[in-house]
Ligand SMILES: Nc1ncnc2c1ncn2[C@@H]1O[C@H](COP(=O)(O)OP(=O)(O)OP(=O)(O)O)[C@@H](O)[C@H]1O
């Protein structure tokens with residue numbers, strides 16, 4: 001059996017689903033990723049993707065109450081970054097549909113249904129696991145181009 005690769009650094013934290021915590025989440029993740037010396041563009045892409053995932057928890061998962069958002073980030077050798085954003089909110093009944101560009105169950109004056117598309121374009125891989133009433137887990141993955149002879153060690 002293939003051994004699970006160990007991250008060179010990782011952290012986990014949880015937040016309440018207050019809108020103010022969206023910027024807190026993206027800043028925490030950016031501080032970790034900064035250890036890999038990313039380009040400005042790479043860091044901006046990751047911040048944007050995290051922001052979309054966390055906003056979805058705040059807006060959709062817990063529409064009428066506060067709930068917990070569980071975030072983890074791991075850095076692997078070679079510059080691979082894996083971020084998980086999880087909530088225990090209302091869940092998604094049809095994940096492929098939810099991921100279609102312009103699909104939204106939100107108020108169309110505020111939401112454009114492009115959050116998942118943005119995450120997809122900013123990251124190399126996105127996986128969404130959910131079911132109605134169950135937890136929703138969004139996994140975001142990106143491989144950074146390491147500068148010079150860096151190997152991703154931190
Ligand atoms: N964590 C979540 N919990 C429950 N439903 C979700 C969650 N994340 C996304 N969804 C569902 O997936 C749909 C599409 O999400 P997406 O982020 O692509 O667009 P949006 O949030 O509706 O609009 P935008 O992100 O452009 O403001 C949402 O409208 C919502 O129905």
Ligand SMILES: [Mg+2]
Pocket residue numbers: 052055056114115116
């Ligand atoms: Mg969204």
